[in-house]
Every structure is written in structure tokens, then in C-alpha cells.
Amino acid sequence: MFKPFELECISCGEKYKTGNFYNCIKCGGILNVKYNQSKYKLKNNQLIVDNSIQGLWSYKEYLPINNENNICSLAEGHTPLIKSKISEISGNLFFKDETRNPTGSFKDRPTTVSISKAIENKCKGVVAASSGNAGIATAAYAAVAKLPAIIFVPENLPNEKLLQASIYGAKIIKVRGDYSSSFELAKKVALEYNYANLTSTYYNPYGLEGDKTIAFEMYNQLGHLVPDFIIIPIGAGPLLTGIYKGYLDLKEMNLIEKLPKMIGVQAKGCSPIVKAFKENNKNVEPWNHVNTIASGISDPLKGYDQDGTYTLNIIKGSGGYAISVSDEEIIDSVFSLGNGQGIFVEPTSATVFCGYKQLRKSELIKKDDLTVSIITGIGFKDTKPLYKFIGKIPIVEASLMEFDSLNILENE
């Protein structure tokens, strides 16, 4: 069923057989899953989709598992692609609504692939370093896989962010210091105890393969059209790279001719990749003072700045842009997506709408350019920055007279 594949270092080119592998042993570089693409199968010159499967594994023909029995799925993916109805700005804009995944974010895509691979590799458990969605996804999939899960989180993470992972039964451990300390400890524990490390930077090479399926779905949802632009919130950036990889695969299979331009959006208070893009630096450098409400992309890249450089190169190679947006714009866009589109997003996801407005204003995106913004995560997980923007709620007796006295309808 599945294609032969191997792992290849993007820096030195060293090749490895698939296994419980992370960075390149020789040079420490990022490993990339390589397929024998000449053997990719099509059916009637189209992608093979097994519609008897509810999750993204309907694209199993293009995913790196040897034995189907190892698949651990929660029916993730196949999310809607919705035309923008926001009246604030008109344009050929679509939203890919990843909030509709089982745990509420796109992280279910990389996790279903990396945990299935962990099962295939007979790992005894899984770990992840995370300050949010990735840890939650790891916890949920580990629950179904009946594997023990340990999630390492920064010490200052609020309880609101720990509840969901706890209910899935994961063991949560706070690690003193910022995210990079959690990242380090997850690495050590996984290697010491043969646990799979599902941390969703580029460290685990299989995650990207799940992200890739977004491209395959959009190919079918857009009637085989390729977007001119795809806008994505980026921390380290594997989602952006994974989607681009999907389009590269489609081109390799001769299903499309052009490739999309990739737009990475960061918050002004943590934008190492944007800084390197603007200053035309070859390498991304770690960010020092993180200060943004967009917690899903507040990643200073300390200890793995090569991840940022990899993403920077993908963006540049695609002819796209890296841009940054302010927290004020982000809050505005949370409400634009809510009251214009009926989608409740976390601040991180709102950045893509700020980004679209910014690029339309500067005319780098034209009105007719087919653009898809990826809505990465549901609003419930990061509500603290939003409460103060709720207006005062009036209280009345159940009488029409009291209701009328509020003059609610006159303001419509």
C-alpha cells in the first residue's frame, strides 16, 4: 500500500532507513522524509483517496507507514475550506478551518502520523515538549494508542492550558525555565527510555507528512486550482513547510504546474524569521524578549534556530513573504473572524487575517489573487486576552418594557 521511503538530512544529504530517528547523527541537521516519487501511484490520473477512511489516512497512499495496522487516528483532517464572508475586505480569500480537528487544532495532523510511526517503531511511550496545542494532540492520540504520554511544559503555563491534556490522561511535568528547557528534557527522556518524541518542531521528521495532507485536501477542494498565496502563522514553521511539501509532491506527480507563494506570519513581539527575511540575513537567530498574546507562535527558537532558517528558505524559495503583525491587530482580527465569519479562533490564528489585510494594502496580494489562510486553532484554549473586550452585559426583568428601555434595536 505505502511507498518505499527513507530519511535524508537537509544539510549534509546523509540518508537513513526509517526508524525512531530525529536529527542527523552526522551533522545534527533536520531530517526529511523522502519517497521514491517515481513510484507514487495515481488513479485515473488523480490522487488516490480511500473514502472508506474518515481521517486524513484516506491519503494513506502518500503517507510513511509500512503496516496499516499501526495507524492511530481520531478522524482528523478533511476540514472545510470556506469562502470569506467578512465584509471588511472583499477578495478571493478562503479559510481552511483547522479548528475542526479532534482536539481543536491542526496539530492533530502531524501527531496522527508521528504516533503511528511510534507504534510501528515499537516505542514504549511518547513525550512532547509543548506549551499548548501539540501537547494536547499528543495526549489525545496517546490515549487512543494506549501508550503512556509525558508532556513537558514551561513552568509558567496556566492551568487553563493543562486541563484538556490532563483529561486525555497524559502525565504533565513542568520544567523550570522557558520552552527551550522543556524541549531539552523531552529530548533526553525520549532517547534514554526509547519513548518517541512527538515535539512538533522539525525534530520529529514524520509530523510534516501529516501537515502535507492539507495541500492534498485543498487540491481537491479547489477543483485542482493552486492558490496564488497561502498564509500561515509560523513559530518554527513546520506547518508552512509541510503544506509546501504537499504542493511539491503534487507537482512531482504532474497534477499541478505552478506552486503557491508561502506567507509566514509572526507576531511583532516574537518574529525571528521575519527579522531575518527583512534584513536579508542568511540565518535566523534566536529571539530574546518574547512579548505577544499569540502564544501558539511565541517561539524564540532557542536551541534550534536552524528550524527558523529552514522555514525562511522555503518562504524565499516559493517567492513569498515573512511579515509581522501587532497584538492590537490580532485582537481586531479575532473579532473580525468571529463576527464576520462565525469562526472562533485563538489569537495565533487571527494573525493570518491581519496578514491578508496588510498584504492587500501594500498590493503584494491583489483582490483577485486566490488566497487561502490557514486557521490553525480553536479559540477556547487561549481566552485570557479576550475577556476584557466583552462589553458590559445588561440585566433586565422578563418584560418588554424593560427590554425596550435598553434601546438595543435602535442601535442596529
Next chain:
Amino acid sequence: MFKPFELECISCGEKYKTGNFYNCIKCGGILNVKYNQSKYKLKNNQLIVDNSIQGLWSYKEYLPINNENNICSLAEGHTPLIKSKISEISGNLFFKDETRNPTGSFKDRPTTVSISKAIENKCKGVVAASSGNAGIATAAYAAVAKLPAIIFVPENLPNEKLLQASIYGAKIIKVRGDYSSSFELAKKVALEYNYANLTSTYYNPYGLEGDKTIAFEMYNQLGHLVPDFIIIPIGAGPLLTGIYKGYLDLKEMNLIEKLPKMIGVQAKGCSPIVKAFKENNKNVEPWNHVNTIASGISDPLKGYDQDGTYTLNIIKGSGGYAISVSDEEIIDSVFSLGNGQGIFVEPTSATVFCGYKQLRKSELIKKDDLTVSIITGIGFKDTKPLYKFIGKIPIVEASLMEFDSLNILENE
């Protein structure tokens, strides 16, 4: 495209043309949407599904809209049906995961139909009385329909439950007293100002038509098999009745031969329908002292106890049962669904798993009986009862030695 239909009173049989209609003008009874079923269309002797439509409107052939342009959809429905993986009890059990809807609950189904009908009837806005999911769904759909929305909520509702509706841009008004006061004021305001009333009891007759699509989806997902039992949390009970109505339609179209037995589950602290079922009373009476964590079904039915009687009769007519479960069982089941199935549910939804266990124990459901439990809503909206069950979270330095000292792995 759509079938001719009318509204019929379930009590006195009076018939009405479709319109912005609620209870029977003659007797106050519940109105039911009736189709000219002899004209229901099939294709190759199967349901007509328009796969170019992402939401439940792919079943538009069987939904009560005259003009397709009036449809307001957020790509709701088409939720996964997932085999139980919970090891605690084995059996032929499936979960229909309604948490995957756009606003996180099944209420998006009735709301997409009732708001589309409101647009068709040229209503100037919408109201709903709600203490949770229905108000949130109303707010989201009104946002996309560009209609003003007013949500009436009981005065003691916590802010946690108001945030999402606020972000969709609805006007929220607290009404002194319990839910029945909100219900009364919503009714008055809607009638006075020609706003559609989307309150999701049986009051708006179109909502049930959205619920009905769950039956159509399950018909296709189960390879045309009919479940022996369907387990549903019930407040007033329109979801249960809507699903049953879908199966009645399928039978009318000669697609199935038998009907499912309907199980309604209530919380012990608010179980007016269960009380009438157990005591074999003809009519359901309002409940006096509500006391349960299952806020989505803590409906005392004050002011519309006829709704409870209607649901009671559907349950009895199907050969099913009404059962109640304790708050302790509910909390247990929240964790069973989380760490056994990877689904994060609100307490209300957890009742269906308690119910299944209870009925298996009493052998009213046998191991091999095909049973579907409806998971109605996502866990984020009702988290307060859960925090105290999170264990103590350890904190360590990023060192393997400190990690080892926790003895986490020995406990696996």
C-alpha cells in the same frame, strides 16, 4: 429542489402553511414539519447527497427550504462516527462525535435550518433564550447571515459561557430569574419585532429538521444498518425526536425496515422525563430543584412541560428507555471518554457513556447490540466542574536525574 411541506400541530392536527410560525395558534401545541413524503426523491434507490456541499445541506433534498439562496451554513454536520476504543467495557458501541461542529456542539444543526428559514421569511433579526450551546450557535450563524442577534440568558450564567457568543458579535442580555424567564422574554421580543426565535426547545419547528440529518449520516456511515439503540442526553429532548424523525423518514422511503430504540439520559438532579417514565405517568411535570453539573440538560421544563411529554411519548413508542445518572458517574465518564477515546466532552455529553454502562449492566443492552451514543458538545464550554480532578503537577529542572526522581515511568 425541495419538497412541498407544511406545519402540523401534534396535538389538534391543525395545519399551517410554512412561515415564521411557532406553537399552534388554535391550541398552543407543538408544530411539526410535514413533507409530502410520497414525493420524496431517491437516486438509484438511495438518499440523494449533493457532495459539492460541505455542510449538512448536502441533504437539501430533504430539508424545508424553498430557495437555495437562503441557506446560511458554516459547513456543519458530516461528523465522524467512531468505534469505541474504551477498554473499560467492550461492546458494539459507536460515538457520533458532534463536538466537531463549527461552534463545538450539535446545536449547529438545528440552527443552520432555523436561521435559513428566518432568512426565507425575511425576519429582521434573531433571538434565542439559552444558557449555552444554542445561544452560541445562534450568535455564529447570525454573524454570517449578517442579521442582528439577541441572546437572552439566565442572570447567573458565568462569563466563561458568554465569551464565545460575544466574539460572534451577538448582543447578550441577562434576564432575572431562571431559564424560563429568558424563554418568556425571547418569545415576547421575537413576536413584537418580527425577529425569528431560534430557541432550541420544540418551539421553533424547523430546528428538528437539522437534527434529523444525524440519522441520514449514520445510515450512510453504518452501511445502511440501523442501530439497535441510540443514546442521547435530553433536556426537553428535540435532538432525540429529530433523530427518530430521520429514521421514520428512512422507513417511509423504504430504505430501512426496523427503527432504533431511543434512550434518553438525564442527570439525577434534573430528570423530569425519567420520573414520568419510571412512574408510568402520562404527562411530564416541571422539575423543582435543579442540581447537577450537566448544564446542557439541566432544563426543568417550566412553562413548556408539553415538550417533555412529547419526548416521553417518542421514547416509549420506540421501545426505548429514559434513565438517569449521577454527577459522580458523569465525571467518571468525562475521563473515560478522554483517556479511553481521545474525546474531550462537556459533562452533559458524558451522560451517554454512563447510560451505556448502566444498560449493559442491567442487560437491557447486550454486548452485540449495535449502539450509537451521541456526543453532543465539546468540553471547553463547561470546565469548572473538572479542574479539581486534575492531579498535582510536578516541577523539575531540565535534568534526567530530577526526572528520574519522580518515578513516573515505574508507575506505568
